[in-house]
Amino acid sequence: xxxxxxxxxxxxxxxxxxxxxxxxxxxxxxxxxxxxxxxxxxxxxxxxxxxxxxxxxxxxxxxxxxxxxxxxxxxxxxxxxxxxxxxxxxxxxxxxxxxxxxxxxxxxxxxxxxxxxxxxxxxxxxxxxxxxxxxxxxxxxxxxxxxxxxxxxxxxxxxxxxxxxxxxxxxxxxxxxxxxxxxxxxxxxxxxxxxxxxxxxxxxxxxxxxxxxxxxxxxxxxxxxxxxxxxxxxxxxxxx
Amino acid sequence: xxxxxxxxxxxxxxxxxxxxxxxxxxxxxxxxxxxxxxxxxxxxxxxxxxxxxxxxxxxxxxxxxxxxxxxxxxxxxxxxxxxxxxxxxxxxxxxxxxxxxxxxxxxxxxxxxxxxxxxxxxxxxxxxxxxxxxxxxxxxxxxxxxxxxxxxxxxxxxxxxxxxxxxxxxxxxxxxxxxxxxxxxxxxxxxxxxxxxxxxxxxxxxxxxxxxxxxxxxxxxxxxxxxxxxxxxxxxxxxxxxxxxxxxxxxxxxxxxxxxxxxxxxxxxxxxxxxxxxxxxxxxxxxxxxxxxx
Amino acid sequence: xxxxxxxxxxxxxxxxxxxxxxxxxxxxxxxxxxxxxxxxxxxxxxxxxxxxxxxxxxxxxxxxxxxxxxxxxxxxxxxxxxxxxxxxxxxxxxxxxxxxxxxxxxxxxxxxxxxxxxxxxxxxxxxxxxxxxxxxxxxxxxxxxxxxxxxxxxxxxxxxxxxxxxxxxxxxxxxxxxxxxxxxxxxxxxxxxxxxxxxxxxxxxxxxxxxxxxxxxxxxxxxxxxxxxxxxxxxxxxxxxxxxxxxxxxxxxxxxxxxxxxxxxxxxxxxxxxxxxxxxxxxxxxxxxxxxxxxxxxxxxxxxxxxxxxxxxxxxxxxxxxxxxxx
Numbered sequence: 001x002x003x004x005x006x007x008x009x010x011x012x013x014x015x016x017x018x019x020x021x022x023x024x025x026x027x028x029x030x031x032x033x034x035x036x037x038x039x040x041x042x043x044x045x046x047x048x049x050x051x052x053x054x055x056x057x058x059x060x061x062x063x064x065x066x067x068x069x070x071x072x073x074x075x076x077x078x079x080x081x082x083x084x085x086x087x088x089x090x091x092x093x094x095x096x097x098x099x100x101x102x103x104x105x106x107x108x109x110x111x112x113x114x115x116x117x118x119x120x121x122x123x124x125x126x127x128x129x130x131x132x133x134x135x136x137x138x139x140x141x142x143x144x145x146x147x148x149x150x151x152x153x154x155x156x157x158x159x160x161x162x163x164x165x166x167x168x169x170x171x172x173x174x175x176x177x178x179x180x181x182x183x184x185x186x187x188x189x190x191x192x193x194x195x196x197x198x199x200x201x202x203x204x205x206x207x208x209x210x211x212x213x214x215x216x217x218x219x220x221x222x223x224x225x226x227x228x229x230x231x232x233x234x235x236x237x238x239x240x
Numbered sequence: 241x242x243x244x245x246x247x248x249x250x251x252x253x254x255x256x257x258x259x260x261x262x263x264x265x266x267x268x269x270x271x272x273x274x275x276x277x278x279x280x281x282x283x284x285x286x287x288x289x290x291x292x293x294x295x296x297x298x299x300x301x302x303x304x305x306x307x308x309x310x311x312x313x314x315x316x317x318x319x320x321x322x323x324x325x326x327x328x329x330x331x332x333x334x335x336x337x338x339x340x341x342x343x344x345x346x347x348x349x350x351x352x353x354x355x356x357x358x359x360x361x362x363x364x365x366x367x368x369x370x371x372x373x374x375x376x377x378x379x380x381x382x383x384x385x386x387x388x389x390x391x392x393x394x395x396x397x398x399x400x401x402x403x404x405x406x407x408x409x410x411x412x413x414x415x416x417x418x419x420x421x422x423x424x425x426x427x428x429x430x431x432x433x434x435x436x437x438x439x440x441x442x443x444x445x446x447x448x449x450x451x452x453x454x455x456x457x458x459x460x461x462x463x464x465x466x467x468x469x470x471x472x473x474x475x476x477x478x479x480x481x482x483x484x485x486x487x488x489x490x491x492x493x494x495x496x497x498x499x500x501x502x503x504x505x506x507x508x509x510x511x512x513x514x515x516x517x518x519x520x521x522x523x524x525x526x527x528x529x530x531x532x533x534x
Numbered sequence: 535x536x537x538x539x540x541x542x543x544x545x546x547x548x549x550x551x552x553x554x555x556x557x558x559x560x561x562x563x564x565x566x567x568x569x570x571x572x573x574x575x576x577x578x579x580x581x582x583x584x585x586x587x588x589x590x591x592x593x594x595x596x597x598x599x600x601x602x603x604x605x606x607x608x609x610x611x612x613x614x615x616x617x618x619x620x621x622x623x624x625x626x627x628x629x630x631x632x633x634x635x636x637x638x639x640x641x642x643x644x645x646x647x648x649x650x651x652x653x654x655x656x657x658x659x660x661x662x663x664x665x666x667x668x669x670x671x672x673x674x675x676x677x678x679x680x681x682x683x684x685x686x687x688x689x690x691x692x693x694x695x696x697x698x699x700x701x702x703x704x705x706x707x708x709x710x711x712x713x714x715x716x717x718x719x720x721x722x723x724x725x726x727x728x729x730x731x732x733x734x735x736x737x738x739x740x741x742x743x744x745x746x747x748x749x750x751x752x753x754x755x756x757x758x759x760x761x762x763x764x765x766x767x768x769x770x771x772x773x774x775x776x777x778x779x780x781x782x783x784x785x786x787x788x789x790x791x792x793x794x795x796x797x798x799x800x801x802x803x804x805x806x807x808x809x810x811x812x813x814x815x816x817x818x819x820x821x822x823x824x825x826x827x828x829x830x831x832x833x834x835x836x837x838x839x840x841x842x843x844x845x846x847x848x849x850x851x852x853x854x855x856x857x858x859x860x861x
Contacts, residue, residue, distance in 0.1 A: 050729060051728075052725060052728070052729070071728065071733070072725075072728035072729045073728050073729070073730075073731045073732055073733050073734070076728075076729055076730060076731040077731050081729070081730075082729060084725075084726070084729075088723045088725060088726035088729075089726070090718070090719050090722050090723065090726065091722070092718065092722055093715070093718070093719075097715060100715075101712070101715050101716060101719055101730060101732075102730035102731065104712045105712070105716060105730055105731035105732045106730045106731025106732075107731070114711065114712040153730060154730075156730075157730055157731055270650075276650065276653065276654070278657060324823070324827070327827060328826075328827070336596070336649075339650070340596050340598065341826050341830075343598055343653065344598070344778070344782060344822060344826045345822075345823055345826045345827070347775065347778065347779075347819075347822060348779075348818075348819040348820065348821075348822035348823035348826065349819065349823070350775075350819070351775075351815045351816065351818050351819025351822065352815075352816055352819035352820060352823070354815060355812070355813060355814075355815040355816035355819065356816065358812060358815075359812055359813070359816075464661070464771055465661060467657070468657065468658045468661045471654045471657060471658050472658060474654075475651070475654060479650065479651075505669065505673060508665050508669065509665075509666065509669065512658075512661075512662040512665070512666070515655075515658060515662070516643065519643050519644060519647070519651065519655065520643065523647050523651060
């Protein structure tokens with residue numbers, strides 16, 4: 001059974017077609033990359049999957065269940081979490097509080113209450129190497145740490161599928177390596193990853209499979225080497 | 241039978257014209273400037289009271305007053321935006337932050353203007369009669385002042401519509417409404433466009449106020465009622481759509497006129513019922529479109 | 535690792551002590567203050583409750599509700615209609631319950647939409663309900679102005695202390711609970727909140743309706759103090775507007791901010807109404823604009839900055855004293 005499956009997904013705004021009858025699949029335990037030029041509809045696709053928007057046509061299934069019309073909080077509690085391109089962590093709270101909130105509301109398997117959540121939160125943050133940062137205000141964290149926090153927050157909801165939206169952008173080379181290692185470690189823990197990325201190094205080294213989007217349509221799909229060698233893909237990037 | 245239909249329609253247009261004029265100013269200020277100007281009604285009443293003064297004290301014909309008051313209110317709005325709202329724009333972290341703060345600021349403005357009007361004109365009703373003669377159209381009698389108001393509101397609506405759709409400044413305004421940042425990279429002076437739109441909104445409120453004073457007695461505390469009317473029309477026509485406020489205003493006027501014919505005491509209820517129905521069934525209004533996807 | 539929890543718990547416990555002390559003081563006050571001061575305190579408690587209730591929802595979510603007058607007015611009319619036929623405590627409860635239901639309706643209608651619709655609708659709903667009530671009183675029951683059997687000042691005061699105390703406790707509990715944090719998350723970024731599992735609409739509607747209970751109860755009590763009501767008094771828009779000014783002026787980041795704002799502005803209003811009755815709205819308006827533009831954190835932020843600066847001066851003084859001693 002596919003972790004995530006979309007058939008004929010279409011989204012248009014007024015006259016503009018953002019996602020055009022897209023079909024896509026993500027299997028359990030895979031790390032799949034989604035690439036394409038700016039405006040290709042990648043983030044819109046993520047919005048449609050996570051429930052932030054509803055497609056006009058098509059179906060999206062998660063773990064076999066139809067999630068096309070569900071709300072984001074429902075989808076989250078089913079085990080599908082995401083991060084955002086423009087960071088949406090709560091900057092008026094500490095890192096700890098951010099994670100705790102996600103743990104309390106997004107995790108349907110927890111059995112403890114708000115005040116008792118401390119141990120769980122610390123555990124989650126330790127796994128991501130952020131234990132020492134946990135009481136810092138979000139504004140004090142570096143960009144890389146903020147990205148990492150957003151991932152931890154998503155994981156706190158007991159996610160089985162994680163949508164990552166350009167988490168590697170703007171990182172230094174060492175931060176990039178750490179980030180890639182984090183993503184691989186996620187897969188080791190059994191989490192499936194679907195990631196939008198522009199940083200080619202990350203895509204080529206981390207992903208098992210890449211989907212290429214252009215003008216809202218899937219134009220190529222396959223393992224990294226195959227896609228990199230595809231003349232159509234080269235054309236759309238060189239034509240920029 | 242035809243006479244009744246004519247009466248409903250003409251009355252509806254008169255009412256609708258008033259609605260459209262009252263609403264379009266607010267729509268402009270929110271649609272472009274992102275300012276929820278709850279003091280809008282106060283601007284209208286201010287203009288109405290000023291017209292009263294000009295007429296009763298200086299004997300200036302209200303129609304001529306338009307040429308004085310509308311620009312004066314435009315200037316007031318322009319200055320307010322250039323100073324207060326521009327400062328808020330600069331010092332707010334994001335759009336939502338700005339919207340919240342500017343709402344509170346226009347709140348304060350509401351208090352200030354209402355109190356100033358109270359100090360200047362007192363709490364009594366101020367009225368004058370102007371063009372009270374009746375004109376017969378299709379067998380029904382209407383006050384000449386009301387027909388004048390209709391003419392002005394239709395005229396202004398058409399001019400405004402063409403201005404927004406055809407002229408370069410009009411297009412700049414629409415661009416700024418769609419996407420302020422895009423617009424500034426295209427060379428549109430964002431600060432000036434914002435101030436102009438707020439000023440235009442205030443100027444239209446001024447025009448509405450002059451016409452209002454011709455038809456009704458004015459009281460300094462009536463501003464809130466007018467703001468509520470503007471809000472209902474704006475939501476009905478579609479938040480953020482300036483043409484929606486124009487069309488919505490006229491449409492609403494016709495509907496209310498129809499209800500009025502059946503039972504006058506129900507018209508206010510109908511007005512609010514429509515508000516609730518719009519929110520229930522189609523919040524984006526007649527001409528609505530998603531302006532900001534979250 | 536436990537230090538952070540302990541520190542947070544200590545702060546919470548301290549706040550709770552302050553709250554309990556406040557309540558005890560308020561309850562026992564009539565025995566050592568004058569009657570006229572009790573009457574002023576009633577007004578203070580009324581607005582403090584309204585402001586606190588308003589802040590509970592609109593503070594964290596940043597959704598400015600202008601429905602306070604309507605929710606209050608509903609309570610007033612419940613009192614007007616039921617007074618005499620049942621004990622006042624029951625009337626107060628029913629007033630709160632009806633306000634809850636109305637707020638539920640308003641919330642379900644508009645809180646699922648973008649925030650601006652909520653603000654606009656609550657602005658208009660006061661006029662809507664006010665006009666509807668006027669129409670009903672005129673055409674159906676023929677009782678536009680209603681006289682209500684009054685209650686003694688001590689009864690009114692006591693009831694207001696109880697309602698205020700409950701509101702204060704509710705505000706305290708909400709602040710430190712998951713729901714309170716969730717509301718702040720919603721206020722900062724609703725999309726993010728949705729995506730970590732928060733059912734945003736449901737939470738907003740429930741909290742909004744919950745805070746309305748205090749407003750309706752307050753209305754029911756105050757009707758027995760006013761003794762005469764009509765739609766323009768019960769649904770006076772100022773009752774929606776003043777709590778907003780008081781909360782912003784006092785500062786919404788701390789629990790006591792709205793209360794501080796209320797006290798200062800009520801005192802100011804009492805003074806202005808007697809000396810300069812025709813400018814008090816003007817001064818409130820200018821104050822609000824000033825606070826929004828230059829003092830966004832309100833009195834609370836200014837007070838804390840002042841305390842911080844005083845602490846620094848105190849430390850500097852101590853250091854200078856030590857140096858003088860050892861020299």
